[in-house]
Amino acid sequence: MLEIIAIACIGVLWINSEPTIRLRGLYKRDDWFNRLINCCLCSTFWIGLIITQSIYVAAISSVLGELLCKKLTSGGL
Numbered sequence: 001m002l003e004i005i006a007i008a009c010i011g012v013l014w015i016n017s018e019p020t021i022r023l024r025g026l027y028k029r030d031d032w033f034n035r036l037i038n039c040c041l042c043s044t045f046w047i048g049l050i051i052t053q054s055i056y057v058a059a060i061s062s063v064l065g066e067l068l069c070k071k072l073t074s075g076g077l
Contacts (some may be wrong), residue, residue: 004061007051011044011065012072040069 014020015037024037035042044065048058 003052004057004064007048007057007061008044008065008068010051011040011047011062012068014043014047015040015069016072041066 020037027034027037036046037043041062045058045062048061049055052058
């Protein structure tokens with residue numbers, strides 16, 4: 001359970017970090033890399049899959065990461 005929460009937090013930190021935000025401003029093409037740096041769900045899934053090699057853990061952590069990211073960006077947390 002802690003592994004899932006940790007991967008979700010890593011995904012949220014990746015999307016909201018300053019280098020990723022700057023990279024989003026520079027990279028304008030519409031391809032897989034753009035989805036990776038724009039979507040918290042996508043990036044957390046791939047980060048979780050690389051770290052754990054388990055689709056189950058990656059899927060749950062990506063949904064949790066997306067919920068955390070939505071809650072943080074809406075100002076409700």
